[in-house]
Amino acid sequence: MKAIIETSGLVMQFPNTRALDGLDIRIPPGVTGLVGANGAGKTTLISLTLGLLKPTSGSIKVLGLDPNVHGPALRAQIGYGPERNVLPDDLRAYDFVRHLAEVKGLPRDEARTRASDSLYLVGLGEERFRSLGTMSTGQRQRVKLAQAIAADPRFIVLDEPTDGLDPVQRDEMLNIIVQVNRDFGIDVMLSSHVLEEVERVCDHVVALDQGRLVAHGAMSELAGASGGVELELVDVDEPPHSVDAVVQLLQASGTTVERSGAVLSVTGKSDDELFDAVGAAVAQAGARLRRLGQRRRTLDDIFTDQDRQMTDAQ
């Protein structure tokens, strides 16, 4: 399967910062999440993908092309939704999307039609003739997505597409992004520092930390069921110290317990044996159980493990 983005030893050095440090990644088609804290190198990688920066060393290929050699041809095939929410206030959403579709090469009539179509797709069909300055943050984020897809790109890059949105709006935006990929075959790379939303919608993930690659691969391999059982107890007054009692009973049964408040991660045996051990310990301690399920490795775990490895190395 041809990669959307391939990098080899990619380095981007600014005067005071090494934004990317020897990145080797291969992003396949689908929805890919680019995660990391602020300053991790996400926006730098996006700029390199679009050919807006020249790497200090190493190489990058996007859709099989070198962005620095074939920048204009490549950017005609890529849609981009920037992080910044600064848009021309006096321009109508329809005119904004139409104009950028024309700039990306669509004939005028086609750009007009597709501007409306894409604004309808993102749920702004009835508001498409409103000025951008009168729109809410959520609506402006949708307009950015609409202009990214209006020219029918092969691949879209969205920089923090859910920034500034409330939880309901985030869900709606993520659903639209997934629909763009599933229904229309447009590959997506979205950057985010919210790990949960990347876990929810992305097929693949690239995790960065201070310019270095922390992890990359299929979401199903990196996150998901990782062996073990996780339970959340309710810390009640009666019986007292019930959570402590459950921990001691589980440890006595030969399992390994990691505790974070009332949340316990139990490993050391097969899942079936762990479920039995947990059930017995909770019943014996008279504790109250809020949640019980297979232990899942999350993206947060990946970063936590990375931090631990770096600390151990020092």
Next chain:
Amino acid sequence: MTKAAASSRGDAQISARGFQRYEGERAGVAGSIRSVMWQSMRATLGLGRPAKNKIFPVIAVAIAYVPAIVFIGLAVLIPSGIVDGPSYPEYYGFVTSAIALFAALVAPEVLVSDRRNGMLAMYLSTPLHRGTYLVAKMLAVLLTLGLVTLGPPFLVLLGYTFDGSGPDGFGNWLIVLFRIILSGAAVSAALTAISMAASSITDRRAFASIGVVLLILASPIVAGSLVDGAQLSPNWRLIDVFSMPFELVFRIFGEPGNFPEVSTLAVIAVNAAWTFGGLTVVVWRYSRLVIAR
């Protein structure tokens, strides 16, 4: 209701194709430049924007065209030979305020706005790069200025032609037309470069406009002070940024101009220098610009 009308209403369908893939032709970089150029011109002239955005463009165009329209009217209504109108270079003296107004307003609107409202980052994520983006913007400023540097003298030519005092013969008429085009292009090019340079230095439209106006007002005063006041060489006139393009117009029409003591070669050279120097400033500034995303 007739049977035909009833069946046509029954056959009517609402067709909403929805978002689809596009397999047709794409225009390429030339189309991108054309689209940005046209959008910039529309924005500057207030087209597709509220009425308040049209005030200054309308005023400037009116100042530039009213004298020419009056000349044509007089030429049509009054017997020939009675109206003694200005020469083509002299006509620019009637419309310098309109040209100055446009020069002060167009480039800041075209360049500064994009840096402030996020459009520059959007444009650079399209097939355009900084160079082709600036080409599009330069063409927008040039053609918008051409409205007031080319159109009015052309109307004057038409007026003189109707009046019977125009050029003798079609060949001479074409020569005059060519000189008008060359003059308008020279004035537009120089003022485009200067106003774009001012607009690339600051992120405030008002400051860019003020900078252009100051250059337009102050440079003639300084040049005059140096030559007429301090009795320095007449070549100090060449620092008069605003007058030199119009002096070039006189030389294109073979007239001595307002400053005959300055050689034609020097006038041509300084106009070229202002034009290329201004564009160099623009290119240098934009090559160093950090685009916020």
